[in-house]
Amino acid sequence: MTLAIVLFGHGSRDPAWRRPMDEVARRIRAQDPALAVECAFLELQAPDFPAAVDALVTRGVSRIRVLPMFLGVGRHAREDLPHLVRAAEARHPGVVLDVTPSIGELDEVLDLLATLATRQP
């Protein structure tokens, strides 16, 4: 079972917007060069979620972990993404997708942000 990671973010008209997501992907690849990692976007940037998943499955991936790159917990993480995941599972029987909590729900992220906010510049 070949695992891949999809970093799923909102997307923006601004091409520079995705830079932090690309940088997280780069660091994951540096940690584990064998791991397939893709960014995918809800709107305005490519690839969208279906295209990213389909490309990974074509490369032989059978398990995909999705990290929602949303700091706020809103409709995109709670509604749009589950819908996209169900559609991907329907297109690819036998491929397992699991979705982690959004980054704004991860205890370690909240702790780090609180620490960085009060760090002396």
Add this chain to the structure above:
Amino acid sequence: MTLAIVLFGHGSRDPAWRRPMDEVARRIRAQDPALAVECAFLELQAPDFPAAVDALVTRGVSRIRVLPMFLGVGRHAREDLPHLVRAAEARHPGVVLDVTPSIGELDEVLDLLATLATRQP
């Protein structure tokens, strides 16, 4: 010089969206109960940035550190926020505002996200 922290985020129609920001504010207050910490929003949620700053200045704050809670680096962090900061400085001569990089530009945040993405569930 009394320091305050403003966590500045986008805002959403969804009331639950701000929960992670409120949680970061809570953790900062837990670390340092004497520190004034406020969330402020670009749109759709209250208080907005001017209201948050004005309230802090009324409470005697003379230095405000702003942490832009944007993962993507786009127009909100690069254009909207600097405009709001300049307007606040014009309203409050003698009050110093400094803006940290957006959370998506902080090396520690990117490293943590890469680590969490590959952590075994």
